[in-house]
Amino acid sequence: MDDSKYSRDSIVGKLSNLGYAIRPIVAGNFVKNPVIKYFPSYEYDDLSCSDFVDRNGFFIGNQHYNIKEEIMRFGDIFKE
Numbered sequence: 001m002d003d004s005k006y007s008r009d010s011i012v013g014k015l016s017n018l019g020y021a022i023r024p025i026v027a028g029n030f031v032k033n034p035v036i037k038y039f040p041s042y043e044y045d046d047l048s049c050s051d052f053v054d055r056n057g058f059f060i061g062n063q064h065y066n067i068k069e070e071i072m073r074f075g076d077i078f079k080e
Helices: 008-017 034-038 048-056 068-079
Strands: 022-024 058-060
């Protein structure tokens, strides 16, 4: 899963430099969240996929107004 030639930091850095608002993803490995201590105890198996999302995921902000141009530019960035 970690075989991409691009790192999360390089992608987020490029997008941020181009003016995109980047936020941490609201997903990933929830058992790493301190709030988990308030839930009943569970035994967890392999959470490698959740760990991957936790390490590599990001959220690109959106707006309530038309951002079609920005979305199209976003696609072009990844084609490059």
